[in-house]
Amino acid sequence: xxxxxxxxxxxxxxxxxxxxxxxxxxxxxxxxxxxxxxxxxxxxxxxxxxxxxxxxxxxxxxxxxxxxxxxxxxxxxxxxxxxxxxxxxxxxxxxxxxxxxxxxxxxxxxxxxxxxxxxxxxxxxxxxxxxxxxxxxxxxxxxxxxxxxxxxxxxxxxxxxxxxxxxxxxxxxxxxxxxxxxxxxxxxxxxxxxxxxxxxxxxxxxxxxxxxxxxxxxxxxxxxxxxxxxxxxxxxxxxxxxxxxxxxxxxxxxxxxxxxxxxxxxxxxxxxxxxxxxxxxxxxxxxxxxxxxxxxxxxxxxxxxxxxxxxxxxxxxxxxxxxxxxxxxxxxxxxxxxxxxxxxxxxxxxxxxxxxxxxxxxxxxxxxxxxxxxxxxxxxxxxxxxxxxxxxxxxxxxxxxxxxxxxxxxxxxxxxxxxxxxxxxxxxxxxxxxxxxxxxxxxxxxxxxxxxxxxxxxxxxxxxxxxxxxxxxxxxxxxxxxxxxxxxxxxxx
Numbered sequence: 001x002x003x004x005x006x007x008x009x010x011x012x013x014x015x016x017x018x019x020x021x022x023x024x025x026x027x028x029x030x031x032x033x034x035x036x037x038x039x040x041x042x043x044x045x046x047x048x049x050x051x052x053x054x055x056x057x058x059x060x061x062x063x064x065x066x067x068x069x070x071x072x073x074x075x076x077x078x079x080x081x082x083x084x085x086x087x088x089x090x091x092x093x094x095x096x097x098x099x100x101x102x103x104x105x106x107x108x109x110x111x112x113x114x115x116x117x118x119x120x121x122x123x124x125x126x127x128x129x130x131x132x133x134x135x136x137x138x139x140x141x142x143x144x145x146x147x148x149x150x151x152x153x154x155x156x157x158x159x160x161x162x163x164x165x166x167x168x169x170x171x172x173x174x175x176x177x178x179x180x181x182x183x184x185x186x187x188x189x190x191x192x193x194x195x196x197x198x199x200x201x202x203x204x205x206x207x208x209x210x211x212x213x214x215x216x217x218x219x220x221x222x223x224x225x226x227x228x229x230x231x232x233x234x235x236x237x238x239x240x241x242x243x244x245x246x247x248x249x250x251x252x253x254x255x256x257x258x259x260x261x262x263x264x265x266x267x268x269x270x271x272x273x274x275x276x277x278x279x280x281x282x283x284x285x286x287x288x289x290x291x292x293x294x295x296x297x298x299x300x301x302x303x304x305x306x307x308x309x310x311x312x313x314x315x316x317x318x319x320x321x322x323x324x325x326x327x328x329x330x331x332x333x334x335x336x337x338x339x340x341x342x343x344x345x346x347x348x349x350x351x352x353x354x355x356x357x358x359x360x361x362x363x364x365x366x367x368x369x370x371x372x373x374x375x376x377x378x379x380x381x382x383x384x385x386x387x388x389x390x391x392x393x394x395x396x397x398x399x400x401x402x403x404x405x406x407x408x409x410x411x412x413x414x415x416x417x418x419x420x421x422x423x424x425x426x427x428x429x430x431x432x433x434x435x436x437x438x439x440x441x442x443x444x445x446x447x448x449x450x451x452x453x454x455x456x457x458x459x460x461x462x463x464x465x466x467x468x469x470x471x472x473x474x475x476x477x478x479x480x481x482x483x484x485x486x487x488x489x490x491x492x493x
Contacts, residue, residue, distance in 0.1 A: 002032045003176065006040065006166065011174045018051065019163040030163070037164050044171040053161040056136050056147060062155035066137055070129035075101030076110050076120065083119035129155070214477045218361065218468065221455045222343050225363055228387045229341040234365065237322050239344035245276040247310040249321040251287050252328070253402035254432040256301045257309045261317065266349050268315040268358075275311040283328065284310070286435035296430040296440075315347035319364045320402070320448070324432075327444065330368065331437035337369040343451060354463045361451035363423075372443035374405055377425060381409060381447060385422070388454070394419060404429050409447065413457075423449030 005026055009016060016022045019037060023030040041048040058066060068074065078084075078092045090098050105111045112119050132146050136156060150156045179199035180187075187193040226236075250262055260266065284307070294300030316322075319342045326340055346362045367380060378395065385393055392412035400406040403426025410419045425447035433444060452464055459480060461467050466476070 002028050002036045003040070006033070006036055006046070007172075007174050007176070010046065010166065010168050010172065014167065016164075016166040018165065020161065034162075034164065037166055040176070041169070043176070044169040045173060045176060046169045047167045048164040049166075051163045051165055053163075055139075055159055055161060056142075056150075056156045057159045058133055058137055059155055059157050062133050062150070063137075065155065066130060066133035069127050070104070071097045071101035072104035072108060072110065073101075073125060073127040073130070075105055076125050079111060079118055079120055081120065081123075083117050086114070086116055086118050089118050129153075216477050217455050217459050217480050218451060220480075221458060222361070222451055225343060225388070225451070226341075228384065229365065231387075232339070232384065234339040234341040237319075237326050237340045237342040237366075239319055239322050239342045241322075242315055242345065242347070243270060243313055244316040244321045245279065245310065246312040246314060247276070247279055247284065247287070248324050249314060249316055249318070251291070251305075251310045252283075252324040252432065252436075253320060254290065254429055255401040256291065256303065257306060258303065259401060262309075267317055268347050268349055270313040270315070273313055275308075276313055277311075279310070280328070283435065283437075290431050290435050294431070296434045298429075298431045300431070317348055318346050318448070319344055319362045320446070323364065323366050323446065326366070327368065327428075327433065327438065328436045335370075335439055335442060338366075339368075340366040352465070354465070357452075357464055357468060360464075360468070362448055363451055364446065364448040366444060366446045368438075368442065368444045370439070370441050370443070372427070372445055374427065377407075377427060377445040377447070380445065381425060384447070385409070385411060390422065395425075398424065398426075400424070400426050402429055402432050403427055403446070409449075415457075422453070423447055 005028065006016065006022075009022070019033050020030055023033040037046065037048050040046040065071070069077075074097055075089070075093060078089060093101065102111075102113060106113055108125075110120065110122055110125055112121050129150070132142055132150060133155060135142055136150070147156070177197055180196045181199050183193060183196075183198075187196065229236075246262065250259070251257070255261070287310075288305045288307075289295060289300075290298065291301055291305040292303065294302075322342055322344075323340065326338075330336075330338055342364050343361060345359055347359045350356045350358055352358060365380075365384065367376075381395075382393060385391075390411040394410040394412075395407040396410065398406040398408045406424070406426035408421055409423040409425055411422045412418070413420050425445070428444040428446060430440075433442065434440065438444075452467060456462070456464065456467055459467070459476075465471050466473065
């Protein structure tokens with residue numbers, strides 16, 4: 001109907017000067033007219049020119065005041081001639097009306113606002129704001145000064161109206177003949193194929209984009225880190241158990257049971273099942289002994305170790321819990337040097353902000369051999385991080401319950417022009433290793449870092465919630481560039 005109206009009108013007239021007025025005069029939807037004009041213009045039946053009109057319309061607040069009056073007038077009319085207590089006036093009006101009305105009425109010098117009493121300073125007022133709002137609502141002209149005043153109070157907003165002016169196009173016809181897209185069997189049987197107009201075939205047109213899978217930036221960086229470990233001769237540890245017992249997560253690592261990390265404010269403990277039932281009993285006794293009384297050159301912690309604390313189930317707080325299991329299994333066989341790595345999810349009961357989530361990914365490397373020393377750890381760290389593009393390293397002494405000595409790892413960031421912490425490291429203590437059954441001359445060096453931090457730097461992301469979690473923009477996953485690891489590439493990424 002809209003198409004017929006446009007084409008029939010142009011058959012007898014040169015131009016539709018305003019698509020909005022044209023639609024209004026014929027009782028048609030302007031949106032329908034716009035869509036038809038766009039279609040006819042595409043097929044060159046008409047030539048359409050854009051029309052833009054700017055107009056002011058009332059906001060929801062403006063509509064409210066146009067009907068009920070401005071806040072200052074509502075407040076003025078609520079004040080009797082003899083005045084009113086401030087508290088009573090507040091009760092008569094909405095809080096927003098009282099607040100805005102008081103400010104404007106005082107500014108207009110209509111009222112006197114005392115500490116306890118409010119009184120009128122004039123006897124009558126004109127609601128200029130309501131009058132202006134009604135004029136704008138009715139499409140009447142308003143001065144620029146009044147527009148600015150209403151705009152500052154956010155009572156009006158600018159609306160851009162779009163339409164078309166339309167003339168006949170080079171292929172104009174009173175009725176559009178639909179171009180055929182297919183030659184059917186019926187067309188051939190009826191013989192009407194001779195009169196058909198076929199739609200031109202566009203050999204340059206692109207087909208529908210093919211949807212395919214996309215790798216998340218975390219997975220890309222994870223794969224690159226994994227390849228570095230494999231090139232260095234490491235084998236992957238099984239990290240498929242998110243739920244771990246406190247024994248493997250804490251006790252086996254020589255972490256005391258009163259340590260703050262074992263508090264519910266820092267760790268997610270399970271309600272069901274709340275405890276584990278299977279632990280290697282002989283090993284448990286050796287761990288208990290070293291916690292209470294020490295051994296292997298240590299005095300221990302000197303407290304009463306409780307089995308019920310070790311039995312508690314939790315969401316693992318670090319993948320070092322997996323390392324403790326792997327080292328224990330290694331100790332049950334004739335010793336052979338090993339190099340392990342893991343990259344998987346861990347959980348901490350932390351407040352979520354721009355740099356912290358309650359779950360994140362930990363990268364961990366572990367080397368086990370005879371006669372290892374701190375110099376070996378430093379050398380391996382230089383080799384590992386240089387493959388990540390971090391050639392400038394510094395180490396700072398630190399404390400970990402299960403490593404001694406311990407070191408925080410810092411790398412110089414060329415983009416930030418400063419040293420940034422990139423990981424933690426250390427040598428596992430004898431109090432942890434020897435109760436497992438490992439020989440006395442066997443040492444274990446280890447280091448760890450998060451997967452999220454280097455990924456955020458690589459992809460220029462400053463809020464971890466934009467990288468990982470339910471608020472992630474899927475466009476990031478579809479459009480993120482393929483980038484190499486290395487701080488020298490991070491600024492361009």
